[in-house]
Amino acid sequence: MEVLVCAKRVPDTSENEIQIAGGGQDIERDDLVYSINEPDNYAVEEALRIVERAGGNVTVVTAGGEDDEEILRREMAMGAKNGVLISDEAFNGSDGRGIATILRAFVKKGHYDLILTGVQADDGAAQVGGMLAAMLDYPFASLVNSIEVLDGGKLKITREIEGGNKEISEIDLPCVLSIQTGINEPRYVGMRGIRQVASIPIPTYGAAELSMNGNAVGGAAAKVKRVDYFIPPAGKGAEMLEGGREEVIGKLIGMLKAKGGLK
Amino acid sequence: MPRIFAYIVHKAGLADDTAPELIAAAARIDAGSPPTAVVTGWGPELDTVCESLRSSYTEIWKIAREELAYPNAEAVRKALVSVIPAGSIVLVPHAHFGVDLSPGLSIKLNGAYVPDVVDIEGADGDWLKLVRQEFGGQISAHVRCDISSGAVITVRPGAFKPVDGAPANGQVVDKSSTAGSLACGRRYLETVAAETGDIDITKYPVLVSVGRGIQEKDNIPIAEELAEAMGAAVSCSRPVVDAKWLDKSRQVGSSGQTVKPKVYLACGMSGSFQHLAGIKGNPFMVAINKNPKAPIFRVADIGIVDDILEFLPELTSKIQEQ
Numbered sequence: 001m002e003v004l005v006c007a008k009r010v011p012d013t014s015e016n017e018i019q020i021a022g023g024g025q026d027i028e029r030d031d032l033v034y035s036i037n038e039p040d041n042y043a044v045e046e047a048l049r050i051v052e053r054a055g056g057n058v059t060v061v062t063a064g065g066e067d068d069e070e071i072l073r074r075e076m077a078m079g080a081k082n083g084v085l086i087s088d089e090a091f092n093g094s095d096g097r098g099i100a101t102i103l104r105a106f107v108k109k110g111h112y113d114l115i116l117t118g119v120q121a122d123d124g125a126a127q128v129g130g131m132l133a134a135m136l137d138y139p140f141a142s143l144v145n146s147i148e149v150l151d152g153g154k155l156k157i158t159r160e161i162e163g164g165n166k167e168i169s170e171i172d173l174p175c176v177l178s179i180q181t182g183i184n185e186p187r188y189v190g191m192r193g194i195r196q197v198a199s200i201p202i203p204t205y206g207a208a209e210l211s212m213n214g215n216a217v218g219g220a221a222a223k224v225k226r227v228d229y230f231i232p233p234a235g236k237g238a239e240m241l242e243g244g245r246e247e248v249i250g251k252l253i254g255m256l257k258a259k260g261g262l263k
Numbered sequence: 264m265p266r267i268f269a270y271i272v273h274k275a276g277l278a279d280d281t282a283p284e285l286i287a288a289a290a291r292i293d294a295g296s297p298p299t300a301v302v303t304g305w306g307p308e309l310d311t312v313c314e315s316l317r318s319s320y321t322e323i324w325k326i327a328r329e330e331l332a333y334p335n336a337e338a339v340r341k342a343l344v345s346v347i348p349a350g351s352i353v354l355v356p357h358a359h360f361g362v363d364l365s366p367g368l369s370i371k372l373n374g375a376y377v378p379d380v381v382d383i384e385g386a387d388g389d390w391l392k393l394v395r396q397e398f399g400g401q402i403s404a405h406v407r408c409d410i411s412s413g414a415v416i417t418v419r420p421g422a423f424k425p426v427d428g429a430p431a432n433g434q435v436v437d438k439s440s441t442a443g444s445l446a447c448g449r450r451y452l453e454t455v456a457a458e459t460g461d462i463d464i465t466k467y468p469v470l471v472s473v474g475r476g477i478q479e480k481d482n483i484p485i486a487e488e489l490a491e492a493m494g495a496a497v498s499c500s501r502p503v504v505d506a507k508w509l510d511k512s513r514q515v516g517s518s519g520q521t522v523k524p525k526v527y528l529a530c531g532m533s534g535s536f537q538h539l540a541g542i543k544g545n546p547f548m549v550a551i552n553k554n555p556k557a558p559i560f561r562v563a564d565i566g567i568v569d570d571i572l573e574f575l576p577e578l579t580s581k582i583q584e585q
Contacts, residue, residue, distance in 0.1 A: 263494025
């Protein structure tokens with residue numbers, strides 16, 4: 001089974017305060033640490049487990065620039081055989097549809113039985129996988145949290161639906177699946193593993209290599225454009241307890257007692 | 264202005280809470296022309312849903328097909344593509360079904376796609392201005408969308424307050440025969456209920472809920488000791504379950520449990536909308552997070568900026584002393 005995983009390098013914003021920069025044109029990125037989008041890492045782990053059982057290879061592809069090579073190396077250290085960087089000035093400013101169009105062109109250059117993406121990335125859009133599937137006329141399923149390879153070119157998959165219930169379906173290959181976090185426990189990657197793949201060449205595909213007309217993608221073709229970033233209104237906002245920790249704890253215990261929060 | 268359609272999610276004969284919210288969202292795009300509901304399904308339950316929508320929607324398009332008895336997004340997409348006119352705007356609730364259906368629907372309808380919209384600021388010619396959130400809800404973004412060839416927009420549940428309007432006395436239009444072949448490469452088999460855990464967090468009036476800020480499995484006892492002292496249960500957000508630090512049955516959120524406690528301590532969590540969707544009944548919410556900009560502080564009653572790994576043990580010992 002040839003498995004393609006579409007991955008993205010994103011800033012780790014889970015524990016960091018995000019500031020707006022350039023009058024809303026971007027966020028302050030200087031102090032942010034970048035890594036592979038967490039759901040994409042689960043997707044790569046799932047791909048590796050599938051080829052360990054069913055045979056085949058895992059290819060990880062990302063669209064971006066030179067800096068994005070680091071996530072490809074990391075996933076190759078996990079066990080992905082190939083890393084591919086898609087990069088071209090003509091691709092800059094693409095919306096989700098543009099990225100899916102570029103990935104479609106890449107998919108058409110190879111042969112993949114299964115294409116995985118993470119469920120969503122830093123923009124929370126959860127869009128590229130479903131778009132890519134529709135462009136390829138492959139079946140699609142989102143929020144997948146279990147995959148079993150069946151005979152006869154099919155998979156048995158589970159989607160995570162409301163209340164943690166599991167929707168079980170059969171899906172024909174080739175298909176595109178978006179992978180939910182928690183589907184597996186991604187293997188650890190050490191510095192040593194990354195050094196071992198440091199010299200493997202990573203091919204770069206641009207519009208020419210993908211036989212694409214650059215005008216179909218990029219900022220000019222985008223139907224959806226971000227105007228600016230802004231800080232959302234505070235709403236009612238919490239009453240912030242100020243002071244030393246002991247003082248804050250004293251106030252909090254009083255409030256919890258009043259609200260029935262202590263036995 | 265393009266015609267606006269609202270896809271109605273329903274289950275067991277009941278329209279989802281988002282059905283009136285989509286009317287409110289549509290009014291923000293074009294106050295002049297009310298949206299048309301589109302409902303897919305099969306059997307008497309579908310008719311019950313269509314009937315219930317007549318009081319709020321002026322027109323309801325019904326697509327009744329046996330293949331749509333379970334909402335398989337691949338089959339629903341085919342039905343919608345054959346029924347909805349080119350250039351339309353389609354609104355879909357941004358939940359597990361909407362995420363499954365909508366990106367591919369936008370491609371097949373050849374329209375723009377804007378996911379998880381929390382506000383709509385109106386149209387200026389062919390450009391519609393909307394608001395989304397990025398980076399886990401920490402930052403909002405204005406987005407422009409070219410609607411000249413139509414659009415699919417997924418709407419965050421709860422973001423648009425339903426407005427009371429005059430009774431619509433809507434008419435149900437049967438479009439079943441227009442939907443062509445619905446054969447697709449994905450076949451629904453069954454739904455398996457979530458596993459139940461050692462305790463039922465939905466039964467507890469007080470919850471000590473931990474997020475990513477608990478940092479590692481070895482720190483879980485910090486929350487357990489506080490919960491013990493308070494007579495509460497420990498619950499959590501999704502990253503804690505993904506990391507296997509706590510069982511899935513402890514997860515609060517749209518893909519976990521829906522809880523209705525009196526008091527909710529949100530410890531070291533950002534407050535994603537998926538998590539907040541699982542908290543009902545407007546509990547007294549205390550948020551403790553070392554990031555003063557964490558979105559959870561926008562919705563909590565009380566906020567404390569501190570490191571939970573230091574704060575919670577001190578809180579526990581103070582409670583134990585009393």
